[in-house]
């Protein structure tokens with residue numbers, strides 16, 4: 001049997017950067033908007049503020065001044081489940097343009113530079 005070797009480890013280009021505002025389009029938190037806190041390019045996932053929160057039970061640790069109880073924490077969501085939010089027109093797809101030697105991201109809808 002002939003098998004074609006396809007590299008599955010090739011890193012996908014990610015159009016989302018830290019501190020971008022994104023809108024969740026699918027899943028439990030669909031419709032929520034938040035700031036991007038972290039990016040995980042290898043898994044194509046991002047951490048979005050106040051999105052995909054999970055409750056975590058925390059033990060009290062008086063030495064580190066940690067009170068016991070339930071803490072909430074973000075978990076990474078797939079990049080394909082969010083859209084970048086354009087300040088002019090809302091959730092959009094990202095286009096690319098070059099301003100001289102510099103590549104910039106643009107809004108596909110209105111053309112505004114997103115960087």
Ligand SMILES: [Zn+2]
Nearest residue numbers: 086089107110
């Ligand atoms: Zn726009």
